[in-house]
Amino acid sequence: MNIASSDVTVPPARPAPPSVHALPNGLAAFLVFFSSGAVLVLETVALRLVGPYVGVTLQVTSSVIGIALAAIAYGAWSGGWLADRRDPRPLLAPALVLAGIATAITLPVVRYAGEVLRGGAASAILLLVALAVFVPAMLLAAVTPLVVKLQLADLRRTGQVVGRLSGIGTLGGITATLLTGFVLVAALPSTVILLALAVALGVTGLGLGWYLRRQVRAELPGPARAPAALAVLGLVGAGLTTVAPNPCDIETAYHCARVATDPARASGRTLLLNSAQHSYVDLADPRHLEYAYTKWFGAVTDVVAPAGQRLDALHLGGGGFTVPRYLTATRPGTDNLVFEIDGGLIELGERELGVRQGPDLRAVTGDARMLVAGEPTDSRDLVVGDAFGHLVVPWHLATREMAADIRRVTRPNGVYVQNVIDYPPLRFIRSELATVGAEFPHVALIAPPEALVGEQGSNFVIVASDAPLPLDAIRARLAEVDAQVSLVSDAELDGFVDDALVLTDDFAPVDQLLATA
Incomplete structure (x- = not known):
C-alpha cells in the first residue's frame, strides 16, 4: 500500500536539551x-x-x-x-x-x-x-x-x-x-x-x-x-x-646581565650579557682598553683625531660604554651620543660601570636603525658600530640601507668603524665588507692573520670613509697596540671579499651566513 508523501505529518524539530555536563x-x-x-x-x-x-x-x-x-x-x-x-x-x-x-x-x-x-x-x-x-x-x-x-x-x-x-x-x-x-x-x-x-x-x-x-x-x-x-x-x-x-645579576628587557670584578685588576669590571663577555671597563682608568677590538678602535681614532682633538662621535650600541669613556678621557670636549636599545644597560652602566651622563656623554634608549634616521646629515666625525644581539650583529643594522644612512650622517672626512664577530668559513664578514663597500668608497679591515685565513673565529673591525684612509699611519699605530693584528685593504681586501653577497633590507640572512655547518 502506497502512502502519498502529503499524507505524512512530520513533527517540528525540537532543540536538544542542554547537556547537564556543560560548563557555564x-x-x-x-x-x-x-x-x-x-x-x-x-x-x-x-x-x-x-x-x-x-x-x-x-x-x-x-x-x-x-x-x-x-x-x-x-x-x-x-x-x-x-x-x-x-x-x-x-x-x-x-x-x-x-x-x-x-x-x-x-x-x-x-x-x-x-x-x-x-x-x-x-x-x-x-x-x-x-x-x-x-x-x-x-x-x-x-x-x-x-x-x-x-x-x-x-x-x-x-x-x-x-x-x-x-x-x-x-x-x-x-x-x-x-x-x-x-x-x-x-x-x-x-x-x-x-x-x-x-x-x-x-x-x-x-x-x-x-x-x-x-x-x-x-x-x-x-x-x-x-x-x-x-x-x-x-x-x-x-x-x-x-x-x-x-647566570644573571639582573634581567633587563633584552638581556641577562652580570657585572664581574676582574681578579687581576681591582678596578676592572667585565659586563656579561647572556653569559657572554661583552665589555670591559677600568673604573679607575677609562683610557685602559682590555679587549683587542677596542684597542683597534682606539688606534684608528688616535690616527684620524690626535689626542686632545674633540670629536662629534656617534655610538651604535652602548654596552659597557668603554669607547665613549675612552674618547671623553683622551679628547676632552668630545660629544658622545650613544644609541642603546636596552635602557636597563644604561642604568646598569650608571650604577656599576662608571658611566656619567652630561655634556660629553648622552645615552638615548632606542633602536639604532630608527634613531640614526633622525640624525642630521654630515653631523659626526666618528661613527662606532658595536651593537650586538648576543654575538650577532642585528640584521637590520648590517644592510646596505643602514650603511647608506651611516654614510649620510658621517662627515666627508669622517670615519665609520664597525665591530663584527665571525667564524670560519667567514661568510658574514665578507658580506658585511661588501655591504659597507657598496656605500663607502674607501674600506679597510683589521683582524688577526689566523682569522683572515679561516683558522679561527674572531672580532673583525671594518674601517670605512668617504675620504682616503691613512693606511700607513693606522698600520703603524696598530703595531704599537697589537703587534699580531693585520690591516687589509685595496686589492688584498677585494680578494678576501670576492663575490660576497651585499646585504639589503630585502635579503639579509645574517644568521645563516654565521652558521658554521
Whole structure:
C-alpha cells in the first residue's frame, strides 16, 4: 500500500536539551582564554630563559616557536582523544595543576640543563627549548578540546561553539603576547613571571576542581588528596629554583646581565650579557682598553683625531660604554651620543660601570636603525658600530640601507668603524665588507692573520670613509697596540671579499651566513 508523501505529518524539530555536563559559558570562555594565554606567556619568556646558554638568534627564536607549536598540536590532539573517551570534567583541574607544576619546574630544569648544553649546536638548542616549553604548553593546549567537548550540547550549534571558543583562545594568546612583551618582561624578572604563572595555574586548577565537585555533588574519580599532593609537588619544584644556578645579576628587557670584578685588576669590571663577555671597563682608568677590538678602535681614532682633538662621535650600541669613556678621557670636549636599545644597560652602566651622563656623554634608549634616521646629515666625525644581539650583529643594522644612512650622517672626512664577530668559513664578514663597500668608497679591515685565513673565529673591525684612509699611519699605530693584528685593504681586501653577497633590507640572512655547518 502506497502512502502519498502529503499524507505524512512530520513533527517540528525540537532543540536538544542542554547537556547537564556543560560548563557555564563564562567559565568555559575563561578557561580557554586563560590556558591559551598561558602558552604564549611561556613561549615569550622561554627566549629569556634559554638566551644565557644558547644565545638569542634566529635559530633559537625559530626553535621556541616550532617547539611551542608542536606542544600545542600534541596537546590539542591528546585532549580531544581523551575527551571522546572520558568525562572531561575530572581532567580539567589536573591539567591546569600539572601545567602549573611543569611551569614551576621549568626554571631549575633549564638552569641546570643549560649549564650542560651551553653554546651547543642545533640539537642542544632544540633540547633546551623543549625542556623549557613542551610539557606545560602541551598540558595547557589540552584544555581547549576538553572544554569544547563539554559545550557541544547541540550538534546544530557545533560550528558556533567551536568557532567562538577558538576565537576566545586566539584572543587569549594575543593578549598574553602583548602583555608579556610590552609590560611583564620590561617590569619583572623571568623567575617572577614564571612562578606567578605557575601559582595562577595551580590556584585556578584547585579552584576549578572544588567547583566541579560541588556541581556534580559527588567526588570526581580519583582521591581528593591528589590535587593537594600535586600542589605540594609544585612547591617543591619551585623551591629548586632557589638553589639552581642563576647566570644573571639582573634581567633587563633584552638581556641577562652580570657585572664581574676582574681578579687581576681591582678596578676592572667585565659586563656579561647572556653569559657572554661583552665589555670591559677600568673604573679607575677609562683610557685602559682590555679587549683587542677596542684597542683597534682606539688606534684608528688616535690616527684620524690626535689626542686632545674633540670629536662629534656617534655610538651604535652602548654596552659597557668603554669607547665613549675612552674618547671623553683622551679628547676632552668630545660629544658622545650613544644609541642603546636596552635602557636597563644604561642604568646598569650608571650604577656599576662608571658611566656619567652630561655634556660629553648622552645615552638615548632606542633602536639604532630608527634613531640614526633622525640624525642630521654630515653631523659626526666618528661613527662606532658595536651593537650586538648576543654575538650577532642585528640584521637590520648590517644592510646596505643602514650603511647608506651611516654614510649620510658621517662627515666627508669622517670615519665609520664597525665591530663584527665571525667564524670560519667567514661568510658574514665578507658580506658585511661588501655591504659597507657598496656605500663607502674607501674600506679597510683589521683582524688577526689566523682569522683572515679561516683558522679561527674572531672580532673583525671594518674601517670605512668617504675620504682616503691613512693606511700607513693606522698600520703603524696598530703595531704599537697589537703587534699580531693585520690591516687589509685595496686589492688584498677585494680578494678576501670576492663575490660576497651585499646585504639589503630585502635579503639579509645574517644568521645563516654565521652558521658554521
